[in-house]
Amino acid sequence: MELNKSGIIGQSTSLVEVFKVLGKVAPTDSTVLVTGESGTGKELLVRALHSNSSRHDKPFVPINCGAIPKELLESELFGHEKGAFTHAIRSRPGRFEVADGGTIFLDEIGEMDLSLQVKILRVLQEKEIERVGGSGCKKVDVRIVAATNRDLEAEVAAGRFREDLYYRLNVIPLHLPPLRERGGDVLVLAKYFLNHFCSKKKRPVLTLSADTRRVLAAYAWPGNVRELENFMERLSILVDDDIVRPDDLPRKILDHVGDIAELPEVQEDTDEASPTYNEGPCLDVTSGAVEAVKSAEASEGQSIAVPQQGTGFFVWPDLAVLEAQAVNLKDFLDAVEGRLIDEALDRAEGVKNQAAELLGIKRTTLIEKLKKRNS
Numbered sequence: 165m166e167l168n169k170s171g172i173i174g175q176s177t178s179l180v181e182v183f184k185v186l187g188k189v190a191p192t193d194s195t196v197l198v199t200g201e202s203g204t205g206k207e208l209l210v211r212a213l214h215s216n217s218s219r220h221d222k223p224f225v226p227i228n229c230g231a232i233p234k235e236l237l238e239s240e241l242f243g244h245e246k247g248a249f250t251h252a253i254r255s256r257p258g259r260f261e262v263a264d265g266g267t268i269f270l271d272e273i274g275e276m277d278l279s280l281q282v283k284i285l286r287v288l289q290e291k292e293i294e295r296v297g298g299s300g301c302k303k304v305d306v307r308i309v310a311a312t313n314r315d316l317e318a319e320v321a322a323g324r325f326r327e328d329l330y331y332r333l334n335v336i337p338l339h340l341p342p343l344r345e346r347g348g349d350v351l352v353l354a355k356y357f358l359n360h361f362c363s364k365k366k367r368p369v370l371t372l373s374a375d376t377r378r379v380l381a382a383y384a385w386p387g388n389v390r391e392l393e394n395f396m397e398r399l400s401i402l403v404d405d406d407i408v409r410p411d412d413l414p415r416k417i418l419d420h421v422g423d424i425a426e427l428p429e430v431q432e433d434t435d436e437a438s439p440t441y442n443e444g445p446c447l448d449v450t451s452g453a454v455e456a457v458k459s460a461e462a463s464e465g466q467s468i469a470v471p472q473q474g475t476g477f478f479v480w481p482d483l484a485v486l487e488a489q490a491v492n493l494k495d496f497l498d499a500v501e502g503r504l505i506d507e508a509l510d511r512a513e514g515v516k517n518q519a520a521e522l523l524g525i526k527r528t529t530l531i532e533k534l535k536k537r538n539s
Contacts, residue, residue, distance in 0.1 A: 170212035172205060173356055174349040177524045178341040182209070189336045190216035195288065197333045198311040200340030203390030206311040207271060209340055214267040219307060222266030225259050230275030238280055239296050248297025260293045260304050267307045273333070274314035274325060281326045284308075288332045308333070343385040343392065345528070347521035350381055351430065353389060357396035358408075365400055373409045378427040381515070383417050428513030502537060505530070 167187050172179075189196060190213050198206045207226060214224045232240055239248075243258030259268055270276075276284070287293055288308060292301040310333050319325035343350060354372065362369045372380070385391055403412050410424060421427060486496055504523065512518035520530040 168212060168215045170208060170215050172208050172212060173353055174346055175352065176341075176346040176349045177521055178345055178526060179349065182338060182340060185336070185338055186213060186216070189213070189338075191218060193217075193307050195307070195333055195335045196309045196338055197316075197336070198309065198338045198340065199316075200311075200313065201342045201388055202313045203388035204340040204342060205389050206313075206340055207269065209338065210267075210269045210309050210311060213309060213338075214269075214307075217267065217307070219266045223263050224267050224269065225263035226269040226271060227259050228271045230272035234277040234280065237276070238283070241280070242283065242293045242295055243298075244296035245298050248295070252297065255295070258293065258295065260287065260306055261302070263306045264304050265306070267309060270308065270310040272312055273310040274312035274316060274319055278324070278326065281329050285326065285329045285332060288329075341526070343388045344517060345520070345526055347517050348381075348430075350383075350385065350392065351377055353392055354380055354396055357393050358400060361397045361400035367400070368406055370400065370403060371407050373407050374429070375410050375424050376408050376413065377430050379410055379413060379417060379421050379424060381430045381518075382421040382427050384420065428515050428518075430518075501533070505533060505537075 167183060167190075169183065186209070196210075196213060198209055200206050210226075211224065214220060227240060229237060239252075239256075239258065241258050241260060243256050243261055244252050246252060246255045270284070273284075283293075287304070287306075290301075291305065292303050294301050316325055316330050316334070320327045320330050343353075351372075358370050358372070387394075399408055399412065410418065418424075481496075486493065491499075505519070508519040508522040509516075511522060516530055516534075517527045520527040523530065
């Protein structure tokens with residue numbers, strides 16, 4: 165069954181990994197904690213989780229724990245009885261009751277007051293709630309999914325978040341990567357949002373010039389997808405021409421990326437282009453290692469299959485390679501890693517997030533490896 169991604173757009177390696185976990189956890193009733201920077205699309209991911217669950221035909225009830233004053237949040241979550249407090253002129257069900265049978269999404273749970281955290285823990289443990297001013301408990305069947313842009317482990321250490329609640333929420337952690345770690349997804353999303361807003365405003369579709377694409381791909385997008393979406397809407401309103409050029413971009417972005425002439429070229433059709441590889445990719449370690457395999461096996465009269473670029477098959481190196489080159493395993497693996505990193509950086513023309521995409525690792529991991537190699 166194909167995964168319903170509920171409008172989540174992207175094809176980066178980091179996002180594909182998120183979808184893999186999503187596909188496994190969605191059919192279960194396990195509690196999920198979604199983390200990620202502000203603007204990465206955590207609610208979209210949670211909606212996709214609900215859409216792919218057995219509860220998809222039941223209510224999905226979101227509530228932003230940071231947007232409601234703490235003195236009102238308890239009533240919003242658990243409901244209240246008539247006369248429980250001033251202006252409580254009638255009994256009212258809370259979000260947990262509304263979500264019965266479905267999913268409740270506790271967004272920005274890191275903002276929740278400690279006194280309320282205790283009551284959330286009780287719902288997780290006992291599957292029951294008590295209305296404000298009520299005298300009895302009521303069973304609820306809800307799946308709880310929480311999200312935060314805070315580091316909850318650090319919040320626990322600082323005494324601002326209950327440790328027991330953190331571990332009850334963090335059964336299945338899902339981390340949404342920031343846009344700067346999603347490589348080509350930046351231009352895929354930029355084109356999608358630009359087309360959407362141009363269509364909405366009934367104007368001809370804008371295109372991005374080559375230099376504009378280079379700038380957008382190089383910018384760090386601290387506000388993530390939300391920032392990119394808002395920026396594309398602004399362009400759809402303010403740009404008079406049919407082409408978005410660097411002069412149309414704000415000074416903040418241009419200052420961040422520096423000299424446009426030094427930025428690498430990027431593909432125009434990033435949303436349609438994806439890297440393809442021959443089945444059974446080759447590993448061309450080093451010319452010395454290949455020669456070592458040749459000499460070691462040929463001396464024993466064995467038939468050999470030496471990996472060459474583009475031949476479409478793979479041969480594992482063996483101990484003969486290490487012995488012939490007088491290197492240990494660590495040095496050999498470092499050489500392999502270094503060669504692949506250099507090739508990825510060369511193909512990506514020095515853009516680290518694109519190189520990380522080619523290697524299937526996070527940008528931060530690549531940077532750490534480069535720092536270690538240059539130290």
